[in-house]
Amino acid sequence: MNLHERRERHERRSRRNLRRASALGLIAAGVMAVAGTATAVPASASGSAPSSAKASTLGAQAAQSGRYFGAAVAAGKLGDSTYSTILDREFNMVTPENEMKWDTTERSRGSFNFGPADQIVNRALSRGQRVRGHTLVWHSQLPGWVSSIGDANTLRSVMNNHITTQMAHYKGKVYAWDVVNEAFADGGSGQHRPSVFQNLLGDGFIEQAFRTARSADPAAKLCYNDYNIENWSDAKTQGVYRMVRDFTSRGVPIDCVGFQAHFGTGGPPASFQTTLANFAALGVDVQITELDIAQAPTTAYANTVKACMNVARCAGITVWGIRDTDSWRAGENPLLFNGSGNKKPAYNATLTALGGTPAARATASPASPASSASPAASLPSSFRWSSSGSLIAPKSDATHNIAGLKDPTVVYHNGKWHVFASVASSSGY
């Protein structure tokens, strides 16, 4: 075998291993990622999975296009076997619904309680699910001792300490953090909302929070997360867009924007995909972070999922709860499973929009070779490229300042995942 053949074989194997590890959700945050890993997608199947094998669960199907499908999880429900069975079957990303909020993790100054969140995080990681951290700086679910702070210096040091301590505790375990949540005002101002952070620290509090977060865990993705920013022309959307554009242009660390997507029965606004694409064009990932839709209409769910599938940097979707009865909007039955844990029509619509096949059809026997067209005839005639976003990122240490990584090969050995790759620093390979 000559050098060229050996190299081709190595590259084929690398790609295969990467796809396999990503499909299993095994590339954890804190390991690493190559920016812009590209997947060929038939031009005719906009946003659909490159693999011909259709999966029958949300997480597995999302993984086929390099995305995740997650759910908000409550620690107190993990003992409910209907709940945990669905969680482990369908989802490969988990967001603690309330357990990482300030009023739980630092109820009194300097005294941290990570017990309830640890329960969710450790359980998820042991099952190969990843975790979104929600949330570090938010005006709501904020203990009184913080909101009653009266001077800027105290608040700055309290905020930085909260971010640093919480992120240090979960270092290497959290894929993405909602560093700042819901800082923009509703209505037509496009400005920040009043809060103790805004009032004492001014507009710069968000930048401060992101800079502190980057130092605390350089490998975690840092997101700004908000609701009612899905419609492109809304003043609130425009305000957040201006902030992200400003951050990326000045090098303020931000990696992603979370669109909560709490929708009414009509589902997403017509411009939702445009909004996702415009933010992504700034060089950040976009994520749907808290999806629920009043009455869960199938079309509304399908349209939401398609908007994400059609934007290469839409990294994944999280629904805000598992069964309707688990939802903060339980009266509106907005989720994918009913109170008994059965799949609703919106579930099938979601799976199909992800490129998958609902279970009943997935088990149908394949067409016999005699009755099907020749394989070549069913191949698409053109392809376009769709980037999954980062799968593996280099991790620098004291002696290696790594700028990039090439041809990663993922190997499981003795209970650990190992990544072999060529790495480059700014001076060369």
Ligand code: 9MR
């Ligand atoms: O679902 C959460 C609910 O259990 C809490 O009581 C509520 C408290 O504010 O927060 C809910 O989650 C919110 C999320 O943290 C931020 N975006 C809006 C969500 C729904 O209110």
